[in-house]
Amino acid sequence: MSEPTPDSPEPERNPDTVSRLRIAQALRQAEFAIAWERGWPHLARFLTVAGLFLVLSWAGLWLALPFIARAIGLGLFLVLALAALSPLFRFRWPSRQDALGRLDRGTGIRHRPATTLTDTLTTQDPVALALWQAQRERTLASIKRIRAGLPSPRLAIHDPWAFRALIVVLMVATYIAAGDERRVRVAAAFDWNGVFAAENIRVDAWVTPPLYTGRPPVILSAANKEAALPASGPLAVPAGSTLIVRSSGGALDVVVGGGVTEAAAKEQAPKGTSEKHFTIAGDGTAHVRAPSGQPQWRFSALPDHPPVIALAKDPERQARGSLQLSYKLEDDYGVTEAHAQFATRSAAGAAETRPLFDAPQFSLVLPNVRTRNGVGQTVKDLSEDPYAGAEVTLTLTAKDEAGNEGRSAPFEMRLPERLFTKPLARALIEQRRILALDANQRPQVNEALQALLIAPELFTPEVGHYLGLRSVEQELEVARTDDAMRGVVASLWALAVTIEDGNITDVDKALRAAQDALKEALERGASDEEIKKLTQDLRAALDNFLRQLAEQLRNNPQALARPLDPNTRVMRQQD
Known part of the structure; x- marks a missing residue:
């Protein structure tokens, strides 16, 4: 027996075979529709009970009830669930006759067309066979109208008050209200440990x-x-x-x-x-x-809020170039530390700089160990810092015990610097600041130092000053690393101070050391004996400073003719 080739035409199907296939498919659909109509009302009743359980759980009922009440409530829900499911235990799948009856009713044609197509003829009488065949052909003409139809479980009869719709609305509301505690609230119904x-x-x-x-x-x-x-x-x-x-x-x-x-x-x-x-x-x-x-x-x-810190007034320059900061502090539990931080202000469009030193920063004095609300004041001597005289941005920071940090609004200012009266000393300090703030300026600073060496009789009449300037210029000439240029910055400061003060530098340092020692003792609450001794040391250092200053003025009468700095305060021996 040869098989049909792919190109061969498909054999025509027998119309009776097609009708049987359609009837079989319609029968399956009718069986499922009847099964759904029989089972869905009972299943919907069970789902309603389960939905009510979730509504009460997500609403937090079990968390508020004692353990015994939880057990009783859960038992009631189990009884309701079993009552809703009990009819399903008697569920029977629809028979063939049930399905045929649904198809016969769905066609709207008398004489049961679906049942007629599934009947068989047992007699071989030619007359009966002819009549049976004519009836099948007439029924086949109406085969397209045989449909199982959609299931109609008629839930309104079982739930006339639409309680199921109310449960769905409550489930949505309580689901949102429960948030992340949904699982915990449902699991609380099964917690009977306390019983x-x-x-x-x-x-x-x-x-x-x-x-x-x-x-x-x-x-x-x-x-x-x-x-x-x-x-x-x-x-x-x-x-x-x-x-x-x-x-x-x-x-x-x-x-x-x-x-x-x-x-x-x-x-x-x-x-x-x-x-x-x-x-x-x-x-x-x-x-x-x-x-x-x-x-x-x-x-x-x-929450532990960050501390609040702000300037109580603008920074002030003190005598000898010190910086005084006054600031307000506030925190809910107390500030434990505060700092002042500076950053250089770069001009718009300027090339990237390469500073040799970090911008100055220092700790601020707190009014109390844990300051919740108060005003503090700190005096810091930055006159020898390479950033002295530079345009900077000041920011105050404060921290509490929890590590929260508060920052003040940036404040633009010019750092105070020591005042130099001699032109050569001022020129060296200016070049020192330029080099310290930008190592890329080394060639320009070297040219400026070379220019100061052009006419020694005008700029450096003293041999010691000329030799010192020549030594610094040669040191910068061979400096190629940042460490070497930092050494040049230190040499420029030492040379400028020597030119300005002469031999009074060591005496000045001793006076400052005595002042700092007495200030530190007063801040930490030292004993009266220690404060008395430090006061005597400060008085001796001041006497030595005044003697050296008077001797320098006698040797340099021209200094008396220079106008005093407007910030200068006159000190007497009694002071």
């Missing part, structure tokens, strides 16, 4: 705020099922507080949510007890489910 808890078990719970806040602990529960915390509203505690739950017996089961997370215990629990620690980093809840029921605790974490 069998011993009566002598004690549960203690308290919240310990961070030490730097200075707040006392908050007692949540001091005895079995006795809450010291009122149920109205969440408890406001500082962020970073520690929740400690201690049980005198039984397995400790604590469920937390939100910003409350479990943490490692820092100390071992007392003997015969079990203990758990939790960190309250944000708003959250905690619920002790076993060994004895406690109400759910809600916490509102109070």
